[in-house]
Amino acid sequence: MSKKVSITVKVNGEVFKADVESRMLLIDFLRDVLGLTGTKKGCDEGKCGACTILFNGSAVKSCLMFAVQADGSEIITIEGLSKEGKLHPLQEEFMKNIAIQCGYCTAGMIMVAYNLLKLYPKINEDEIRKGISGNLCRCTGYVNIVKAILSAAHRCEK
Amino acid sequence: MCPLPKAFEYFAPENINEALDLLNRFKDKAKILAGGQSLIPLMKYRLLSPEYVIDLRKLKDLIFIKEKDQNRISIGALTTYIMIEFSPLIEQKCPLLKEVTNSLSDLQVKNRGTIGGSICHADPAAHYPPAMLALNAQFKLMSKENGERIVNAEDFFIDAYTTLIKPDEILTEIEIDAFQNDFGWGFEYLNYGGAGYPIVIAITILKMRNDVCEDVRIALGGVSLTPIRAKIIESSLKGEKLNSEIIDKIIFEKMEEMRINPPSDIHASSEYRKEMAKVLTRRAIKKALKRLKGDGV
Numbered sequence: 001m002s003k004k005v006s007i008t009v010k011v012n013g014e015v016f017k018a019d020v021e022s023r024m025l026l027i028d029f030l031r032d033v034l035g036l037t038g039t040k041k042g043c044d045e046g047k048c049g050a051c052t053i054l055f056n057g058s059a060v061k062s063c064l065m066f067a068v069q070a071d072g073s074e075i076i077t078i079e080g081l082s083k084e085g086k087l088h089p090l091q092e093e094f095m096k097n098i099a100i101q102c103g104y105c106t107a108g109m110i111m112v113a114y115n116l117l118k119l120y121p122k123i124n125e126d127e128i129r130k131g132i133s134g135n136l137c138r139c140t141g142y143v144n145i146v147k148a149i150l151s152a153a154h155r156c157e158k
Numbered sequence: 159m160c161p162l163p164k165a166f167e168y169f170a171p172e173n174i175n176e177a178l179d180l181l182n183r184f185k186d187k188a189k190i191l192a193g194g195q196s197l198i199p200l201m202k203y204r205l206l207s208p209e210y211v212i213d214l215r216k217l218k219d220l221i222f223i224k225e226k227d228q229n230r231i232s233i234g235a236l237t238t239y240i241m242i243e244f245s246p247l248i249e250q251k252c253p254l255l256k257e258v259t260n261s262l263s264d265l266q267v268k269n270r271g272t273i274g275g276s277i278c279h280a281d282p283a284a285h286y287p288p289a290m291l292a293l294n295a296q297f298k299l300m301s302k303e304n305g306e307r308i309v310n311a312e313d314f315f316i317d318a319y320t321t322l323i324k325p326d327e328i329l330t331e332i333e334i335d336a337f338q339n340d341f342g343w344g345f346e347y348l349n350y351g352g353a354g355y356p357i358v359i360a361i362t363i364l365k366m367r368n369d370v371c372e373d374v375r376i377a378l379g380g381v382s383l384t385p386i387r388a389k390i391i392e393s394s395l396k397g398e399k400l401n402s403e404i405i406d407k408i409i410f411e412k413m414e415e416m417r418i419n420p421p422s423d424i425h426a427s428s429e430y431r432k433e434m435a436k437v438l439t440r441r442a443i444k445k446a447l448k449r450l451k452g453d454g455v
Contacts, residue, residue, distance in 0.1 A: 005168055022168035022211070023201075044160045045199050049266060058240070058269040064198050065270070068168050069191075069215060112265060119244075119265075134264025 007071040011036070012080025020067045027051045029067035030077060038078040038107050042136070049135030052108035053077050059115035061134070078107035081114070090114060090152040099148035101139035108135050113149045123153045163201035170213045174220070174300065177212055177328060182302040184210045186325040191215075192236055192275035195267045220274070220330055223247055233332045235274025239263070242273060251336040254343040254361070258289045261347060274329045280384070282318045282421070283355035285347070287311075288379035291387050292361040293334035299327040306330075315384035341365050342450035344442030347379075348434050350425045356380060357426045360438035364446035371395045374443070381420040381435045388439065390416050400447060409440050 004019040011034060018033055030036045030053070039062060042050030046064040053062045054076040081088040090110050093099070100106050109132060116123060116131040123131070128149050129142075137145060171177040181188055189208035191197055200206040214220065220236040223245045231252055233242070242248055243259040262285040263271065276286040277297065295311035303326060314321050323329060337343070342364045347356040359379035365372045374395050376388040391412040398404055413436045420431035 003167060021165070023163045023165055025162070041159070045202065046195065046267070049264070052266055055269075059266050060270050061266045064195055064266075066168070066194070066198070068170070069194070069213060071170070115265060115269070131265055134266045 005068045005071075007068055009067075009070050009072075010074045012076055018067075022066065022068050024067045025063055026053075026065040026067045026070055026075075027062040029070075030062060030075070033067075036077050036079050040104055040107055042104065042108075047136070048105070048108075049112060049132075050105055050108040052111040052135065054111055054114065057115075057118070059112045076111075078110060081110065088114070089155045090117075090149070093148040093152040093155070094145070097144045097148035097151060099141065099144040101137075101141045105135060105137045105139075109137070109145055109149075113152065116149070117153055117156055121157065123150075125150060128153075160199075160202040161204060163198075164204060164207035166201075166208055166211050168211050168213065170216055172216050174217055174328070174330065175302075177214060177217065178300060178302040178326070180210070180212050181328060182326045184212075188212050190278070190328060192272040192278075193238065193267075193270040194275075195263075195271040196275065196279045196281070214328075225251065225336065226333060229336050229338075231334050231336050233273055233334070235277075235329045235331060236272050237274075239268035239271050239273070239276075240265075243268065252293070252334060253337065254345060254363070255289060255293065255334065257345050258285050258361070261285065261345070273332055277314075277332065278321060278323060278329050280315050280319050280321050281355065282383050282385075283357070283359075283380045285356070285359060285379065287315055288359050288361055288377040288385035289345075290314075290332070290334070291385050292363055292375050292377035294375075295335075296333045297329055298331040298333070299323060300330050301327040312387065318383040335363075340450075342446035342448070344445030344449070346438040346442040346445070348438060358420075358431050358434040358438055360435065360442040362439070362442040362446045364443065364450065366400070366447070366450055369399050371398050371400050376439060376442070378418075378435055378439070381418045381431055383421065386418070388413070388416060391439065395443075400443075402444065405440055405443050405447075409436055409443070413439070 005022050006019050008017050030039050040050040042048035044063050046061050051062040052059050056073050090113050120127050128146050188210035191211050191213040220234040222234040226232040239259050248256050290311040297309050300306045344362045347359045349356050361377045363375045374392050379385045394408045394412050420428045422428040
């Protein structure tokens with residue numbers, strides 16, 4: 001049996017300390033230990049992007065990381081995106097553009113889009129399509145997702 | 159859903175010496191964890207079940223991109239894909255590597271995946287191994303017992319997912335060619351969709367003098383269990399006055415002589431890969447030529 005490892009992680013601005021088994025995945029830590037179930041587990045093998053979170057500011061798939069790797073790091077999940085009860089422009093635009101069908105991919109899409117807007121301040125449609133290539137929408141509702149990200153990008157530009 | 163990986167003991171050494179110490183102690187019972195974008199899936203599928211995992215996340219010294227001299231660039235093994243893609247130095251001195259990096263995988267993997275990890279994983283369909291051959295890369299390997307040694311990319315890849323790195327060694331640094339303006343380059347690949355591994359990759363670097371090919375390198379990925387240099391084609395192109403007809407003729411004839419025997423899988427048959435290797439090599443050379451002429455691509 002593997003030894004437990006102590007980790008300290010800042011999640012959505014709050015510091016958490018926990019003893020975790022070294023093989024525990026970051027997604028399971030977020031969902032099962034911290035109860036942050038906004039982050040979804042889809043394929044569980046790094047292909048669907050539903051579990052995307054921000055790790056030290058960068059979008060990563062939390063099913064492809066062990067919780068122990070996050071020791072000393074800062075994480076933002078979908079729950080941490082709104083500020084003082086106000087939704088992030090990306091969240092608002094996903095609603096306005098009806099970029100949600102079943103909703104399972106939504107959190108991952110928004111988290112990867114957040115990173116994309118930071119990397120490409122003047123992002124265009126092609127860059128968005130390429131940028132979300134690691135995220136699958138099984139309802140195939142990509143058109144409105146791309147529209148929503150584009151609208152949010154225009155808002156953030158202003 | 160994947161099962162959990164088998165239980166393992168985890169270490170996050172503070173520096174390279176600590177890491178080498180641990181690796182020397184556990185040798186092939188241990189695996190080095192860099193970005194984890196290949197290792198972690200393999201552990202989840204239980205294709206790999208190391209007893210010890212040595213995470214290099216604290217070794218920030220192995221994250222860098224710098225000019226070694228006018229002709230060479232040095233990259234730390236833990237440098238991520240995204241850092242390479244957005245590096246002004248790479249854009250200026252090795253635009254080929256920027257384009258190769260731009261084309262691979264997806265943003266999340268690029269944020270975590272490292273150049274050293276990709277090279278050591280040695281997936282036969284991955285982008286970086288053939289790019290390393292084309293860029294005359296050299297790898298610095300360190301171990302506790304033997305200090306450091308330098309290995310040429312051409313000798314490094316010995317089979318699918320297999321390199322000549324020893325169980326007590328860590329890849330710490332990658333050195334590649336910087337570009338002079340008198341070199342043209344082409345990078346062509348065939349994908350079966352989205353962010354997956356390509357079917358075939360062709361990379362060329364070309365130097366011309368008065369319409370005559372003075373020097374050329376051609377590296378192929380996906381056509382063999384390791385990346386390969388198409389040396390038979392290279393030597394046939396050298397000294398030739400290059401035009402579209404000659405390029406086509408040499409590649410179609412000489413690719414046969416190379417007797418490559420690509421593996422077949424669900425994405426492409428061996429025959430198809432062979433045909434695509436010809437097509438993509440031809441396109442890559444023409445693109446390199448176009449770049450040299452400043453025609454834009």
